[in-house]
Amino acid sequence: MAESARSLTDLFGMLGNRRAAEARPAAESAPAPAPEVSHPTKALQKFLGCLQNRERPVLVDLGPVVGSNVNFFGEQLGCRIRVEDIASDIETHLKGGKADQLPAFFAKRFTQPPGSVDGILCWDVFDYLDKAAAQTLASALITLLKPDGVLLGFFSTAEVREPLYTKYVVVDPLHLKYRTYPASRPRQRALLNGDIIRMFGGLRVSDSFLMKSHVREMLFRKNPT
Amino acid sequence: MWKRDESVKPATPPAPAPAAPAAPAVSVPPAASSERRPQHMGENVNIGKSVIIKGELSGSEDLTIEGHVEGRIELKENILTIGPNGKIRAEVFAKSVIVLGEVTGNVTASEKVDIRDNGSVDGDITSPRVAIAEGAHFRGSVDMQRAGAKPAAKAAAPAAQAAPAAAAPAQGQKVGA
Numbered sequence: 001m002a003e004s005a006r007s008l009t010d011l012f013g014m015l016g017n018r019r020a021a022e023a024r025p026a027a028e029s030a031p032a033p034a035p036e037v038s039h040p041t042k043a044l045q046k047f048l049g050c051l052q053n054r055e056r057p058v059l060v061d062l063g064p065v066v067g068s069n070v071n072f073f074g075e076q077l078g079c080r081i082r083v084e085d086i087a088s089d090i091e092t093h094l095k096g097g098k099a100d101q102l103p104a105f106f107a108k109r110f111t112q113p114p115g116s117v118d119g120i121l122c123w124d125v126f127d128y129l130d131k132a133a134a135q136t137l138a139s140a141l142i143t144l145l146k147p148d149g150v151l152l153g154f155f156s157t158a159e160v161r162e163p164l165y166t167k168y169v170v171v172d173p174l175h176l177k178y179r180t181y182p183a184s185r186p187r188q189r190a191l192l193n194g195d196i197i198r199m200f201g202g203l204r205v206s207d208s209f210l211m212k213s214h215v216r217e218m219l220f221r222k223n224p225t
Numbered sequence: 226m227w228k229r230d231e232s233v234k235p236a237t238p239p240a241p242a243p244a245a246p247a248a249p250a251v252s253v254p255p256a257a258s259s260e261r262r263p264q265h266m267g268e269n270v271n272i273g274k275s276v277i278i279k280g281e282l283s284g285s286e287d288l289t290i291e292g293h294v295e296g297r298i299e300l301k302e303n304i305l306t307i308g309p310n311g312k313i314r315a316e317v318f319a320k321s322v323i324v325l326g327e328v329t330g331n332v333t334a335s336e337k338v339d340i341r342d343n344g345s346v347d348g349d350i351t352s353p354r355v356a357i358a359e360g361a362h363f364r365g366s367v368d369m370q371r372a373g374a375k376p377a378a379k380a381a382a383p384a385a386q387a388a389p390a391a392a393a394p395a396q397g398q399k400v401g402a
Contacts, residue, residue: 070367078369
C-alpha cells in the first residue's frame with residue numbers, strides 16, 4: 001500500500017514537472033531579446049571604395065571597439081585601424097560633471113600628425129554632442145584627414161529621447177547591425193543637413209543617403225591639393 | 226493502475242542519473258583549463274598572482290602570467306596568456322597572445338592576438354589575426370598587415386561595385402551630390 005502511495009506521488013510529481021517544463025519555455029521566451037536586424041547601408045560601400053586603391057590606408061574609428069569590425073576593415077582594406085571611442089570620452093565627461101570641457105578636450109584629443117589619416121568612421125557620435133563640442137571635434141577631424149581623405153558620418157533624422165548609444169556592427173559592405181547600449185544622456189538634437197555641411201566646412205559632401213532607419217548617411221571628402 | 230504505475234516508475238530515476246557523469250568535470254572548468262593551458266603545447270610556465278617582474282622576460286615555452294610584469298616580454302615561438310589577474314605594462318612579442326587581464330603597451334604577435342571578455346589592451350596591436358570579444362576593452366590601433374599579402378577587397382571590388390545596382394533597396398534615396 002505504501003508502495004502504491006509512493007507510486008502515485010511519483011506520478012503526480014511527474015505531472016507537476018511536466019507542467020513546469022511546459023511553462024518554462026514560455027517564461028524563458030518572454031524576456032528574450034529581439035533578434036538583431038540587419039539594416040541596409042549605402043555609404044559604407046562608397047567609403048570602402050574610396051580607400052581600396054590606397055596602399056595600407058590609415059583608418060580612425062570613433063565608435064566603440066567591435067572586434068568583427070576591426071577584422072572586416074583589416075581584411076577589406078589591409079589597413080591600420082585606430083579605435084578612438086568618443087562615446088566613452090563623452091561618458092567620462094558626463095559622469096565627472098565636465099560636459100562643458102568637451103570642446104577643449106576634443107581640440108587636443110588626437111595625437112596623430114595633421115594630414116595623416118585616410119579615412120574616418122564617425123558613425124553617429126555627432127548626435128550626442130552639443131554644438132560647441134561637435135564643431136571642435138569636426139575641426140579636429142578635418143585637420144587629421146589627408147588630402148582626398150574620406151569621412152563617414154551618420155546623423156539621426158528623428159528625435160530620439162532614449163539614452164542609448166549604438167554600436168554599428170558591419171555585416172557586409174551593404175548591411176549593418178545596430179546594437180544599442182546604455183548612455184548617460186540621449187542624442188542631443190537631430191542635425192539639419194545645412195548644419196552638418198557647415199560643421200564640416202573644409203570638406204565637400206560626396207554622397208548623402210536618407211535611409212528608412214531614420215539615419216542620414218553622409219560621405220565627405222577632403223579636396224586633393 | 227499498477228501496470229501503468231510500473232511503466233511510469235522507471236522514468237523517474239533516470240532524471241538525476243545524467244548529472245552523475247557530469248560531476249567530475251566540475252573540478253576544473255573547461256573554459257578555465259583551456260585558458261590556462263594552451264591546447265597544443267606540453268610545457269606551460271605559470272607566473273603566479275603574487276609575483277612582480279621588472280625587466281625583460283624571454284623564453285621558449287608557453288607562459289601564463291597571473292602576476293605583474295613591467296618591461297618587455299619576448300616569446301616569439303610560443304603562446305603568452307595574460308590571466309584574469311595578470312597586469313602587464315610592457316612591450317609584448319609572441320607567437321600568439323591571449324589576454325584575459327590587463328595589458329598596457331604594444332603587442333606584436335606573428336599569429337594571433339585574442340582579447341577575451343573582460344580583457345583589456347591599451348596599446349597598438351600588430352598581428353595578422355585579431356579577435357576582440359564583446360566585453361573586452363581596447364584602445365589603440367590594429368595593424369593586420371600580412372607580409373607580402375595584398376588587401377583581399379581589391380579582387381572583390383568589381384563584385385562589390387556591381388552589388389548595389391542589383392541589391393539596391395527601395396530605401397536609401399540619394400539626397401546629395
